[in-house]
Amino acid sequence: MTAIKHALQRDIFTPNDERLLGIVNVCKAGKKKKNCFLCATVTTERPVQVKVVKVKKSDKGDFYKRQQTWELRDLTEVDAKDASKENPEFDLHFEKVYRWVASSAAEKNSFISCIWKLNQRYLRKKVEFVNVSSQLLEDSVPSGESQSVAGGDEDALDDYQELSAREEQDIEGMMEMCEDAVSNAEAFAEQLSRELQVLDGANIQSIMASEKQVNLLMALLDEALGEVDTIEGKLSSYEEMLQSVKEQMDQISQSNRHIQISSSNNVKLLDEIQFLVNYMDLSKGHVRALQEGDLTSPKGIEACINASEALSQCMNVALRPGHEKLTAVTQQQLLFAELRDTFARRLTNHLNNVFVHQFNHFSHFKMTIPHFYRSSCLSLPGHDQSSTLTQHPAELSLPKHSPLHRDLLRYAKLMEWLKSTHREKYEGLSRTYVDYMSRLYEREIKDFFEVAKIKMAGASKEAKGKFATLPRKESALKQETESLHGSSGKLTGSTSSLNQLAVQGSSSRRSQSSSLLDMGNMSASDLDVADRTKFDKIFEQVLSELEPLCLAEQDFISKFFKLQQHPAVLPPLAQPDPEEPDGGTPSRIPPPAEHRQSLSSEKDLVRLMMNKIFQSIEPELNSLIALGDKIDSFNSLYMLVKMSHHVWTAENVDPASYLSTTLGNVLVTVKRNFDKCISAQIRQMEEVKISKKSKVGILLFVTGFEEFAELAETIFRNAERRGDLDKAYVKLIRAVFVNVEKVANDSQKTPRDVVMMENFHHIFSTLSRLKISCLEAERREAKHKYSEHLQSYVINSLGQPLEKLNHFFEGVEARVAQGVREEEVSYQLAFNKQELRKVIKEYPGKEVKKGLDNLYKKVDKHLCEEESLLQVVWHSMQDEFIRQYKHFEDLIGRCYPGSGITMEFTIQDMLEYFSSIAQSH
Numbered sequence: 001m002t003a004i005k006h007a008l009q010r011d012i013f014t015p016n017d018e019r020l021l022g023i024v025n026v027c028k029a030g031k032k033k034k035n036c037f038l039c040a041t042v043t044t045e046r047p048v049q050v051k052v053v054k055v056k057k058s059d060k061g062d063f064y065k066r067q068q069t070w071e072l073r074d075l076t077e078v079d080a081k082d083a084s085k086e087n088p089e090f091d092l093h094f095e096k097v098y099r100w101v102a103s104s105a106a107e108k109n110s111f112i113s114c115i116w117k118l119n120q121r122y123l124r125k126k127v128e129f130v131n132v133s134s135q136l137l138e139d140s141v142p143s144g145e146s147q148s149v150a151g152g153d154e155d156a157l158d159d160y161q162e163l164s165a166r167e168e169q170d171i172e173g174m175m176e177m178c179e180d181a182v183s184n185a186e187a188f189a190e191q192l193s194r195e196l197q198v199l200d201g202a203n204i205q206s207i208m209a210s211e212k213q214v215n216l217l218m219a220l221l222d223e224a225l226g227e228v229d230t231i232e233g234k235l236s237s238y239e240e241m242l243q244s245v246k247e248q249m250d251q252i253s254q255s256n257r258h259i260q261i262s263s264s265n266n267v268k269l270l271d272e273i274q275f276l277v278n279y280m281d282l283s284k285g286h287v288r289a290l291q292e293g294d295l296t297s298p299k300g301i302e303a304c305i306n307a308s309e310a311l312s313q314c315m316n317v318a319l320r321p322g323h324e325k326l327t328a329v330t331q332q333q334l335l336f337a338e339l340r341d342t343f344a345r346r347l348t349n350h351l352n353n354v355f356v357h358q359f360n361h362f363s364h365f366k367m368t369i370p371h372f373y374r375s376s377c378l379s380l381p382g383h384d385q386s387s388t389l390t391q392h393p394a395e396l397s398l399p400k401h402s403p404l405h406r407d408l409l410r411y412a413k414l415m416e417w418l419k420s421t422h423r424e425k426y427e428g429l430s431r432t433y434v435d436y437m438s439r440l441y442e443r444e445i446k447d448f449f450e451v452a453k454i455k456m457a458g459a460s461k462e463a464k465g466k467f468a469t470l471p472r473k474e475s476a477l478k479q480e481t482e483s484l485h486g487s488s489g490k491l492t493g494s495t496s497s498l499n500q501l502a503v504q505g506s507s508s509r510r511s512q513s514s515s516l517l518d519m520g521n522m523s524a525s526d527l528d529v530a531d532r533t534k535f536d537k538i539f540e541q542v543l544s545e546l547e548p549l550c551l552a553e554q555d556f557i558s559k560f561f562k563l564q565q566h567p568a569v570l571p572p573l574a575q576p577d578p579e580e581p582d583g584g585t586p587s588r589i590p591p592p593a594e595h596r597q598s599l600s601s602e603k604d605l606v607r608l609m610m611n612k613i614f615q616s617i618e619p620e621l622n623s624l625i626a627l628g629d630k631i632d633s634f635n636s637l638y639m640l641v642k643m644s645h646h647v648w649t650a651e652n653v654d655p656a657s658y659l660s661t662t663l664g665n666v667l668v669t670v671k672r673n674f675d676k677c678i679s680a681q682i683r684q685m686e687e688v689k690i691s692k693k694s695k696v697g698i699l700l701f702v703t704g705f706e707e708f709a710e711l712a713e714t715i716f717r718n719a720e721r722r723g724d725l726d727k728a729y730v731k732l733i734r735a736v737f738v739n740v741e742k743v744a745n746d747s748q749k750t751p752r753d754v755v756m757m758e759n760f761h762h763i764f765s766t767l768s769r770l771k772i773s774c775l776e777a778e779r780r781e782a783k784h785k786y787s788e789h790l791q792s793y794v795i796n797s798l799g800q801p802l803e804k805l806n807h808f809f810e811g812v813e814a815r816v817a818q819g820v821r822e823e824e825v826s827y828q829l830a831f832n833k834q835e836l837r838k839v840i841k842e843y844p845g846k847e848v849k850k851g852l853d854n855l856y857k858k859v860d861k862h863l864c865e866e867e868s869l870l871q872v873v874w875h876s877m878q879d880e881f882i883r884q885y886k887h888f889e890d891l892i893g894r895c896y897p898g899s900g901i902t903m904e905f906t907i908q909d910m911l912e913y914f915s916s917i918a919q920s921h
Helices: 002-016 105-123 134-139 149-159 165-177 185-209 211-279 284-292 298-315 327-363 371-379 385-391 402-421 423-464 474-484 497-507 529-560 592-598 602-613 617-631 635-653 658-686 700-715 722-746 752-770 773-798 803-817 822-827 833-841 845-862 870-895 907-920
Strands: 018-028 036-043 050-057 064-071 077-079 089-093 097-102 128-130
Touching: 002 018, 002 036, 002 050, 002 064, 018 105, 036 105, 050 105, 077 105, 089 105, 097 105, 105 134, 284 298, 284 327, 298 327, 298 402, 327 402, 327 423, 402 423, 402 529, 423 529, 423 602, 423 617, 529 602, 529 617, 529 635, 529 658, 602 658, 617 635, 617 658, 635 658, 635 700, 658 700, 658 722, 700 722, 700 752, 722 752, 722 773, 752 773, 773 845, 773 870, 803 822, 803 833, 803 870, 822 870, 845 870, 845 907, 870 907
Parallel strands: 077 128
Antiparallel strands: 018 036, 018 097, 036 050, 050 064, 077 089, 089 097
């Protein structure tokens, strides 16, 4: 262990300026034994650092390497496991618990004792020693010169100091001069003693020789002291003379300092006066403009703007400490406050008058058709509004308020001043403007939408004129007109009287669909694309008129009320409206507390004012949409495309604008109507009933889907919301598939395969022609169902035209399947050549042609003329018949070789039969 200790000291700790004081050979408890050493070390430099180092022998050689180091100050507990028995296990508690097993209990005790002493000497830290014998700790305390091994090593190492390089060189040089110093130490000591005596004598003689020189030096010092006393006397006299001069200079310095202080004070006073004059003085021209400036002329408004800005600068100047105590400053502030209040009152009164004047001016302009005229048109029994509109065309446009905005924008800077100085008056003006404009816009928008509704109703009546043969009573027309233009603006029900008339007209044409409404409540034959295009243009014109109106008003509000450059303020609309019946807050405006919490930006304030001003737009739009949907539910397609486009455009301009929000809400209603239209069509498919006495043919909802798809593809060609139509397509086509199969199962007059074949062929043709990408899978499915049921119908209708011959060969195939060789079948009694000839003679060509002619007539009765599938089916039957004929010939050739037996007719004969029958019919 001693050799290892010296090797570790030399190789590991000496290069790091550390001394090794304690060592123990250990391995980790409970694991594969890998020996290592725990070493207790201290640094040679101050302050001393005490460490516990884990040293392990390298796997690549015989040298040792440092693996892990802990500071002794991080040690919290030492657990010796058992104080009464010899146990080599112990634990050290650092940041975690390390469990060790020493090579012997003695090494463990020695190492724990060393740790205890180092803690006591250098750290004085409270480390808990658990399960450690008290005798071991007492023996570790040094008494006199008797110490433990570890303690003795430590003190010896404290006293020991290594020789420096120079000291080593001197000792080596001295030993070279005295070669016998090692072999004869006594002679070497005597030599050193003699040399020391010689040096002592030389020193004494040198001291005695220098005594005379010391006496001479003392005399010179006494002379120098006398000269110093003389100089000090002269300096004292000079100091007395300068004292009076110093007093005079002090007086002059004090006088100059007072002059400088006075000058500095004068400069500061002048600076303060100039500051007050420059920043708190308002010119007489500005005062005159604020008190009596002209707020109607451009020059007067410009002068008032400049004066208000100057007044704001004077009132907002940052006064220096003490200015507010000056009487002049106080008086000037009172003057500014009086001017501010006076001008704010003048400006508020003037703008209120402007609002009233502009409102009265615009209120004189109405839409082309006045209220009393429309009321009279609606009240006349049997009066057709279409003719009225033709005689008195009403322009579908909204009045422009750009002159009003242009006049008011001249006061925008004054409104900004009012917003920052008089918030109450600013909010009052905001409420006044919103109140007047909301009433003005409500009247104009109501007139505008009434004209739009009349035009829509007129367009629908033009379409009704196409049904000249349909009965129509004047009272019914009046009732419908009143329902379309009721005061509430709400339309209920999904089927109008117009649609009912269309259904009555179509019921005479198709008896099996007497209870089924046409898809969209009005088919293309009842209301063509041109009529729907009129509605589309009217709806587009309505949106095109509303969009610039809202954008212009929102832009004006943002600029006039300055809601883009300053922090959010309490919205004026949140205040109680004095014109409300109960004097409370408006029904559409939340209370002020809610506004303060919910509004976070000025865009919210703009949108809130827009909601109040244009509160009638959304209900009127919903009413117009309901009217269009009631006239023709297909109109929901046009409205969905147009509304989606305008919402997309508005969101690109400003996603949070009033227009974007309002149109988005209306778009939800349009989308809901579109979904209702699709659901109604599906419901009508499910409720369809067919006649039991006539053949089915192409089902009405199949042709209806074709019309819907053609119209939808035209409308949605470049639409933004193509996904809505694709979803509707999938729903409709699946409903068509299900209900075609349902009708086919319920059909009694027409075979099931014919209903499926004809309708799925029509669906396949429609989808192939329109090329609807989202219905590609359904197109393939329709083709598959068409082909499948065509083949099934051909097989079932054709049956077994050579029935006995077919039964004969089925027996032949059964014998072959049982193991009889094909060439031996002719030896079977029931299937010999005579029996075969007998069966073949029963089917001459004349009988075969007669059976085929009857089959052609039967197929002609089953198929409808609309789809023109008769020749297709007849050709398929011809192919199936030829296939059976070839199968019989093949069996004769294999089972009756060399018999010379053939059919009574050939394939060429069959082709002529089929061709002649088709041409004869």
